[in-house]
Amino acid sequence: MSELINLTITEAQDLLNKKEISAVELTKAHIAEMEKARFLNAYITETPELALEQAASSDAKRAQGAPLGRLEGIPIANKDLYCTKGIRTTAASKILSNFVPPYESTVTQRLKDAGTIMLGKVNTDQFAMGGSTVTSYFGATKNPWADENGDYTLVPGGSSGGSAAAVAAGLCMGATGSDTGGSIRQPASFCGITGIKPTYGRCSRYGIVAFASSLDQAGPMARSVKDCALLLHEMAGFDPKDATVADLPVPDFAAALTGDVRGKKIGIPHEYRPSGLNADVAKVWDKGIALLKEAGAEIIDVSLPHTKYALPVYYIIACAEASSNLSRYDGVRYTTRVDGKTLDEMYENTRTDGFGPEVIRRILLGTFVLSAGFYDAYYTRAQRVRRLIYEDFQNVFQTVDALLVPAAPTPALSAEAFQHMSPVDTYLGDVFTTPASLAGVPALSLPIGLSQQGLPIGLQIIGKHFDEHTVFQIAGALEQAAAFDTKPHRVKG
Numbered sequence: 001m002s003e004l005i006n007l008t009i010t011e012a013q014d015l016l017n018k019k020e021i022s023a024v025e026l027t028k029a030h031i032a033e034m035e036k037a038r039f040l041n042a043y044i045t046e047t048p049e050l051a052l053e054q055a056a057s058s059d060a061k062r063a064q065g066a067p068l069g070r071l072e073g074i075p076i077a078n079k080d081l082y083c084t085k086g087i088r089t090t091a092a093s094k095i096l097s098n099f100v101p102p103y104e105s106t107v108t109q110r111l112k113d114a115g116t117i118m119l120g121k122v123n124t125d126q127f128a129m130g131g132s133t134v135t136s137y138f139g140a141t142k143n144p145w146a147d148e149n150g151d152y153t154l155v156p157g158g159s160s161g162g163s164a165a166a167v168a169a170g171l172c173m174g175a176t177g178s179d180t181g182g183s184i185r186q187p188a189s190f191c192g193i194t195g196i197k198p199t200y201g202r203c204s205r206y207g208i209v210a211f212a213s214s215l216d217q218a219g220p221m222a223r224s225v226k227d228c229a230l231l232l233h234e235m236a237g238f239d240p241k242d243a244t245v246a247d248l249p250v251p252d253f254a255a256a257l258t259g260d261v262r263g264k265k266i267g268i269p270h271e272y273r274p275s276g277l278n279a280d281v282a283k284v285w286d287k288g289i290a291l292l293k294e295a296g297a298e299i300i301d302v303s304l305p306h307t308k309y310a311l312p313v314y315y316i317i318a319c320a321e322a323s324s325n326l327s328r329y330d331g332v333r334y335t336t337r338v339d340g341k342t343l344d345e346m347y348e349n350t351r352t353d354g355f356g357p358e359v360i361r362r363i364l365l366g367t368f369v370l371s372a373g374f375y376d377a378y379y380t381r382a383q384r385v386r387r388l389i390y391e392d393f394q395n396v397f398q399t400v401d402a403l404l405v406p407a408a409p410t411p412a413l414s415a416e417a418f419q420h421m422s423p424v425d426t427y428l429g430d431v432f433t434t435p436a437s438l439a440g441v442p443a444l445s446l447p448i449g450l451s452q453q454g455l456p457i458g459l460q461i462i463g464k465h466f467d468e469h470t471v472f473q474i475a476g477a478l479e480q481a482a483a484f485d486t487k488p489h490r491v492k493g
Helices: 001-008 007-018 024-034 046-063 106-113 161-168 185-191 226-235 279-296 307-328 343-354 357-370 374-395 413-419 423-430 434-440 468-482
Strands: 044-047 076-077 115-123 174-179 195-196 215-221 265-269 298-302 402-406 443-451 456-463
Touching: 001 024, 001 076, 007 024, 007 226, 024 076, 024 115, 024 307, 046 115, 076 106, 106 174, 106 226, 115 161, 115 423, 161 174, 161 185, 161 215, 174 195, 174 226, 174 279, 174 374, 185 195, 185 402, 185 443, 185 456, 195 226, 195 468, 226 443, 265 279, 279 298, 279 402, 279 443, 279 456, 279 468, 307 343, 307 374, 307 423, 307 434, 357 374, 374 434, 423 443, 443 468
Parallel strands: 076 115, 076 174, 265 298, 265 402
Antiparallel strands: 044 115, 174 215, 195 215, 195 443, 402 456, 443 456
16 A cells, blocks of 8 residues: 555545545555654644544545545645644644644645645644744654665754645645745745745634744645645635635646646746755756747746845744734633742743743844834834835736745755754745735745755745745646656655
């Protein structure tokens, strides 16, 4: 059954519909691989009994001729930010390490309704704050792509590193991620898979542990563009429980994968090619440009002049919103508690013990920029520049259909190197992803080539607001042209 873990969702659906395999067989194959690959630390909570129960129910529906969901029998994993009723949801933190939600997030409920099977909850940076999963209270996830010595020493990216590693290693067929400043796109690039941050407001945030409310967005991660299109179709749509969700119809994203991009205008912003850009990343970017040009797209040089301010603007706004959102974790209601002699001391002890260093750093930074005397100097100014970044994208999309840029400034880094980097240096890993987050536009990362060390490198396709259809159309054509089919080394048990 080991070959079943290499199937795409589309391929598995075909075999399930032909009854050549069963959902139970498919699920058992992934559970077996999860057991072999526990050293990757991709999962925080495994739910094999629930998965087999759901798989058996799915097979029974097929046997009875009952109506089937659009993703019936497909085993997936959920990032451990998504509340799952009756199943522990930790946000990879100590303070929520024993939290069992009494309700289900909208996105995971929709995926359940579509017939998916949940294998468990995958690792993330604590409260989604980080780019490597090293901030997780449950330990870092290892990238299933081995380094040049054949050892598993590389980070999978973050914060959705557990999702990316699980998909790449064959521990699930797809996974939910969340993207605040690049947390789907950067790990997708590091692990050689596809992931999309849809337009802000395309998917409900109800039931997702909040980091920065004006930036957080749910999205899928999978091994192909079509698989992401199928997952996003089920995840997206209006939700009365979330006032930020757009009341718009959800297109059939998979129908956009025609392979035809003739006449499409692709913008190449020069601000994404700074001096000193990693040579491997630059080479893969040039390859992507050439492939789209050969496919009939028109390549146009464009400018996003305020891009250079995106990173500081992002960290001011994101940290400010995190400071507000994380104030609810006080030890009084549903978090772990460290008692004190007074109420204030209990708050202080609980939060000091329950939050990791990176989360504390961002809370302090956010509280500072919101404080009296600094609010206008930092937060208000950042919001004004954010508007200029938004307008840059609006202006450039009057002349092009989409943009093609790198997803990350480097291939995957070693965990040791990452841990010795300063916080500011680690934040620079988001330099290519934060602009689209601040503007709220959709952006998809897909693997295009390998570095000299044999590590995957992804490119981003950035589109207009609520035009994921065009993003998928261009991504499908680029995926077909790049023919990237390299997989990580088979996981060693």
